[in-house]
Amino acid sequence: MTAATAPRFVRADGPDKVTGSGRYTADLTLTGMLAAKFRYAEIAHARIIRLDVSAARAMPGVFAVLTADDVPDVRFGPFVQDRTLFARDVVRYEGEVVAAVAAVNATVAQQAVDAIVVEYEPLPPITDLEAALAGDSLLVHEGWAAYGAGDPVVRDRNDASFSSITKGDVDAGFAEADHVVSSRYVADGCHAAPIEPRAVLAQWEGNKVTIWTSTQVPFDARAGVCETLEMPASRVRIIVPHLGGGFGGKCGFHYEAHIAALAKAAKRPVRLVFSRREEFFAPDRRREGMIIDVQTGVRSDGTITARKAWIAIDNGAYTTDAGFFSQLAAMHVSGPYKIPNVHIDSHLVYTNLQPSGSVRAPTAPQACWALESHTDEVAKAVGMDPVAFRKLNAVDTGDIGPSGQTYGEIGVQRCIDEATALVDYGQPLPDDEAIGVAIGWWPSFSVPSGAYLKIDGDGSAQIITGAQECGTGAVMTLRQLAADELGMNAEDFELVYQDTSVAPYDMGATGSQTLFNNGRAVVAAAGQVAEQLRSLAAEFLEAAPADIVLADGHAHVAGSPTSTVSIAELAGIAAGGELLIGHGSGAPPAAPALVGSSCVGDLGMAAFVAPQFSCHAVRVRLDRDTGVVRVMEVGTAHDSGTIINEMGALGQVEGGVMMGIGQALTEGAQYDAEGHQRNTGLLEYKLQTCADSPVIRTTFVQIVTPNAGPRGAKGLAEAPNVATAAAISNAIAKLVGQPVRQLPMTAERVWKAMQS
Amino acid sequence: MTFTIATTLEDALAAMAAGARPVAGGSDLVVAARHGKAALPASIVAIDRLGDLARVTGTDDGVRIGALATHATLMLHPLIVDSYPGLADACALVGSPATRNVGTLGGNVMNSSPAMDTGAPLLALGARVELRTVDSTRVVPLAELWTGPGRNVAATDELCTAILVPAPTAAGGTRSSSAYVRLEYRRAMEIAVVGAGASITLAADGTVESLAIALTAVAPTIISVTGLDAFVGKPLDAAALTAVGEIASEQSSPISDLRAGDSYRRHCVGVMARRAAEAAARRAAGEIIGIPVNRAFGIGAAR
Numbered sequence A: 001m002t003a004a005t006a007p008r009f010v011r012a013d014g015p016d017k018v019t020g021s022g023r024y025t026a027d028l029t030l031t032g033m034l035a036a037k038f039r040y041a042e043i044a045h046a047r048i049i050r051l052d053v054s055a056a057r058a059m060p061g062v063f064a065v066l067t068a069d070d071v072p073d074v075r076f077g078p079f080v081q082d083r084t085l086f087a088r089d090v091v092r093y094e095g096e097v098v099a100a101v102a103a104v105n106a107t108v109a110q111q112a113v114d115a116i117v118v119e120y121e122p123l124p125p126i127t128d129l130e131a132a133l134a135g136d137s138l139l140v141h142e143g144w145a146a147y148g149a150g151d152p153v154v155r156d157r158n159d160a161s162f163s164s165i166t167k168g169d170v171d172a173g174f175a176e177a178d179h180v181v182s183s184r185y186v187a188d189g190c191h192a193a194p195i196e197p198r199a200v201l202a203q204w205e206g207n208k209v210t211i212w213t214s215t216q217v218p219f220d221a222r223a224g225v226c227e228t229l230e231m232p233a234s235r236v237r238i239i240v241p242h243l244g245g246g247f248g249g250k251c252g253f254h255y256e257a258h259i260a261a262l263a264k265a266a267k268r269p270v271r272l273v274f275s276r277r278e279e280f281f282a283p284d285r286r287r288e289g290m291i292i293d294v295q296t297g298v299r300s301d302g303t304i305t306a307r308k309a310w311i312a313i314d315n316g317a318y319t320t321d322a323g324f325f326s327q328l329a330a331m332h333v334s335g336p337y338k339i340p341n342v343h344i345d346s347h348l349v350y351t352n353l354q355p356s357g358s359v360r361a362p363t364a365p366q367a368c369w370a371l372e373s374h375t376d377e378v379a380k381a382v383g384m385d386p387v388a389f390r391k392l393n394a395v396d397t398g399d400i401g402p403s404g405q406t407y408g409e410i411g412v413q414r415c416i417d418e419a420t421a422l423v424d425y426g427q428p429l430p431d432d433e434a435i436g437v438a439i440g441w442w443p444s445f446s447v448p449s450g451a452y453l454k455i456d457g458d459g460s461a462q463i464i465t466g467a468q469e470c471g472t473g474a475v476m477t478l479r480q481l482a483a484d485e486l487g488m489n490a491e492d493f494e495l496v497y498q499d500t501s502v503a504p505y506d507m508g509a510t511g512s513q514t515l516f517n518n519g520r521a522v523v524a525a526a527g528q529v530a531e532q533l534r535s536l537a538a539e540f541l542e543a544a545p546a547d548i549v550l551a552d553g554h555a556h557v558a559g560s561p562t563s564t565v566s567i568a569e570l571a572g573i574a575a576g577g578e579l580l581i582g583h584g585s586g587a588p589p590a591a592p593a594l595v596g597s598s599c600v601g602d603l604g605m606a607a608f609v610a611p612q613f614s615c616h617a618v619r620v621r622l623d624r625d626t627g628v629v630r631v632m633e634v635g636t637a638h639d640s641g642t643i644i645n646e647m648g649a650l651g652q653v654e655g656g657v658m659m660g661i662g663q664a665l666t667e668g669a670q671y672d673a674e675g676h677q678r679n680t681g682l683l684e685y686k687l688q689t690c691a692d693s694p695v696i697r698t699t700f701v702q703i704v705t706p707n708a709g710p711r712g713a714k715g716l717a718e719a720p721n722v723a724t725a726a727a728i729s730n731a732i733a734k735l736v737g738q739p740v741r742q743l744p745m746t747a748e749r750v751w752k753a754m755q756s
Numbered sequence B: 001m002t003f004t005i006a007t008t009l010e011d012a013l014a015a016m017a018a019g020a021r022p023v024a025g026g027s028d029l030v031v032a033a034r035h036g037k038a039a040l041p042a043s044i045v046a047i048d049r050l051g052d053l054a055r056v057t058g059t060d061d062g063v064r065i066g067a068l069a070t071h072a073t074l075m076l077h078p079l080i081v082d083s084y085p086g087l088a089d090a091c092a093l094v095g096s097p098a099t100r101n102v103g104t105l106g107g108n109v110m111n112s113s114p115a116m117d118t119g120a121p122l123l124a125l126g127a128r129v130e131l132r133t134v135d136s137t138r139v140v141p142l143a144e145l146w147t148g149p150g151r152n153v154a155a156t157d158e159l160c161t162a163i164l165v166p167a168p169t170a171a172g173g174t175r176s177s178s179a180y181v182r183l184e185y186r187r188a189m190e191i192a193v194v195g196a197g198a199s200i201t202l203a204a205d206g207t208v209e210s211l212a213i214a215l216t217a218v219a220p221t222i223i224s225v226t227g228l229d230a231f232v233g234k235p236l237d238a239a240a241l242t243a244v245g246e247i248a249s250e251q252s253s254p255i256s257d258l259r260a261g262d263s264y265r266r267h268c269v270g271v272m273a274r275r276a277a278e279a280a281a282r283r284a285a286g287e288i289i290g291i292p293v294n295r296a297f298g299i300g301a302a303r
Helices: A014-019 A106-115 A129-133 A170-175 A218-229 A256-266 A276-281 A322-334 A364-381 A386-393 A412-422 A474-486 A514-541 A567-575 A646-665 A724-736 A747-755 B009-017 B029-034 B071-076 B078-083 B085-093 B097-102 B105-111 B119-124 B238-251 B262-284
Strands: A034-040 A046-052 A062-066 A097-103 A117-122 A159-167 A179-187 A199-205 A208-213 A236-239 A270-273 A290-298 A304-316 A341-350 A433-444 A451-455 A461-465 A493-497 A548-551 A554-557 A560-566 A580-584 A597-600 A609-622 A629-639 A695-700 B002-005 B021-023 B043-046 B056-059 B062-066 B128-132 B137-141 B146-148 B159-166 B175-182 B195-202 B208-216
Touching: A034 A106, A034 A256, A046 A097, A062 A106, A062 A256, A097 A106, A097 A256, A129 A304, A129 A341, A159 A322, A170 A290, A170 A304, A170 A341, A179 A364, A199 A256, A208 A218, A208 A256, A218 A236, A218 A256, A256 A270, A290 A322, A290 A364, A304 A322, A322 A341, A322 A364, A364 A386, A364 A433, A364 A646, A364 A724, A386 A412, A386 A433, A412 A433, A412 A609, A412 A629, A412 A695, A433 A724, A451 A474, A451 A514, A451 A567, A461 A474, A461 A514, A474 A493, A474 A514, A474 A646, A514 A548, A514 A554, A514 A560, A514 A567, A514 A580, A554 A567, A560 A567, A609 A724, A629 A646, A629 A724, A646 A695, A646 A724, A724 A747, A747 B262, B009 B021, B009 B043, B009 B159, B021 B029, B056 B078, B062 B078, B071 B078, B071 B085, B071 B097, B071 B105, B078 B085, B085 B119, B085 B175, B085 B195, B085 B262, B105 B119, B105 B128, B105 B159, B119 B175, B119 B195, B119 B208, B175 B262, B195 B262, B208 B238, B208 B262, B238 B262
Parallel strands: A034 A270, A208 A236, A304 A341, A461 A493, A629 A695, B002 B043, B021 B043
Antiparallel strands: A034 A097, A046 A117, A062 A097, A159 A341, A159 A597, A179 A290, A199 A208, A199 A270, A290 A304, A433 A609, A451 A461, A451 A580, A548 A554, A554 A560, A609 A629, B056 B062, B062 B159, B128 B137, B128 B159, B175 B195, B195 B208
């Protein structure tokens, strides 16, 4: 399937967004609304000696100034409870919130922020991953033995989450090898960089608070408010207006409680709107920098005998949802390969940098880039074509993966064939061009989710869902699933969504899970309404309910197309009796079993539910005078199970490829020695633009996957982001003669690699 | 703060005499204010409705480009594309379509950033600016205009009304052209890391009659490369182009910053100078190279 042949897909939220009539959080205003501003640490590591907000509080127009003393003393965090809403005693990264102000307008609020007196005793900033892991390093969290944490968390000095995979006998495996290839790769941190900087607006009525916020995870945001402000869920309502992109950066709980607390103290609605600089440096959500040492043993015939790796991941100052990153990175450095002997140690390292968190396929693009660049080095060592080498060693249906999972029918081998064919791999190329190939994988996340569905008396229908749309189109596609269950058109359904007080729980736009899990819930809810319609139609048409077919907006008796009644008419009948209402959740698919490996620090990521596979093949052109690389053409093949909405799916792949090109070539957070990020604007932090986009062709390898999402679908939101940088790296390595071992592979780094 | 909209040039000059700062497209002024680099002036006069200042007019000795001519206009203007393609190259690389549609050449020149794209081709072409006050008009060569990053010799009441570019000499069968190239990491919303503009006149026999090169973003202002007289009378062959690059590289004193390290920058200065000279020479020799050169041939990895 290519873009040219994909069916038409009209997004329900499209016209609002395109015409400007849609409202984003920053567009909302309430009577008496105040503006919020934060006082940030602006220093990476320091002890607070003095914090005096009295001058700020005394300023005209200032309604509230809050510090740690003004909110409940609660530590929070999904894996390690190492955070507080406001800094207490020690600041651990430059973007940590020390105090918050609500004032009549943003100018006065900023003046009040500037009037807050903070004196620090500077502490040495810990910014180097290897130094942080050394036994003599200063600790980022001196007292973290006393913090709450989940059971699998292994606490060891600055190691926030250690995870290992051990399978077979790695020493024996290396002894069998004819060649051993060792590589080191270093990935800089980078950002989700959504176009909408985040905004939060809170208003209290009595003891209840409504918070409009630009989050990808409204229920998670609600849980954070409840935990930190010590309130029950019934008194907190989270509403998300249109969301201006997220890419993972708006996953997690961030500033909703700060603004709710300000609004309560000020007795007025309060709105926070981030600047671009704040969006870059403040949130505890950045794509993690990594160091990857990987060693592979291989026989002369190309079979891999053993792999050993050591991984250090920059956690930043606080463990947000990054607790599982060490295990996820270990899986990605293992890769979707048949390797009998594996030992991987993976560390999530506390530093005094901005906290890391789930940005689209966390750890995967960096780990895949390192592993797949290394894989080309291994193939070169045995004189094999890198594609043939992958075909030989990649897992296939029935194989056992590196963590002991046995795969059902999977399409990784077909993905390799399809993606390479799309770019005519092997074609003669000019001497400044090359094609690089990489494979990747990603789990589907199996979690609870819920939805309601109703049809009103006039025949118009609503899906009321907890799911969150972050631009991927996944929520939009729910209409298609409901329509197919009910024999209606997708356009017949209005979506009511992004409001925690009207819909059942959903995990949010995270983990590629919306269609996978909420799709199941919507199908179940629609199924209940379909049963009601069949029963009504059976009575109306004098037939058995089992013989009623719902199609084209009508119910008819199977085999008798003329014996028919419209669904709208049935809805009118129902409006006078038992209403048409369905609800659904469905049981999340169970995780597959693991055999023959052991994992320390297991957070459930060693077994990939409904694993997605991909191959990206990229043709690049290198300007040999300057090191500037341009991506000319990308062929991708994705096994994401059944594709339900092909146009939406192609959009996901194209967006993932563009994000991957950015991470490969131009996007990297740059820090000075003191732990300050230096490129906190879109001029210096270079996203790819429309003008940079190459030709992207995609083939979906559609395998109806059991134990997956609706109709055998897997996730797709993150998978396209996994293998792009890796494929680009392999193309560059062919042109330069060696890999560029630091990500992003900027023109300057490519040029330097050419000089050496 | 006061904001007035001038409907005549006299109004605008009077407002400036009273202390107002001019705004046309606002693509520097407003963005700088939003980013906290420089507060908006207390008094602003909008000059964007002075249609006369947007004209591009051929004159006896060159072209008069009204200060309000936008980058989008100039990159497509037949007179500019035919006779001053280096300026069209630069205009086509500025920002994005939105920036090019609101940003004016006068604003770009008077903003006096060393990273401006139009500065190098204009300097290489020997351009001058016309500065007017209520009661005076003077013409200042670009070589004397810029004094540092964001600084120039214009008095606060002087408004740039036009950029005057001299016509290439066409005597005795000579052929002239120009080109601008820059290093770019992406193809829109980019700022020059280094760039070079070249203006060349070839004698009838194909040898160099004159060559001027100016460099972007390697010094506190756009600078001219000196010592290019050595190439006069000789063909601009591969060896000469290499030498042009080396000279430019030697004369630059770039810094290390977020965008590039100094050694990489110095290397790329040479590459850009060589490519600008080559593109200008090929155009002068009659080859059609599209606007901008960056997209047209082998530069910035784009063919």
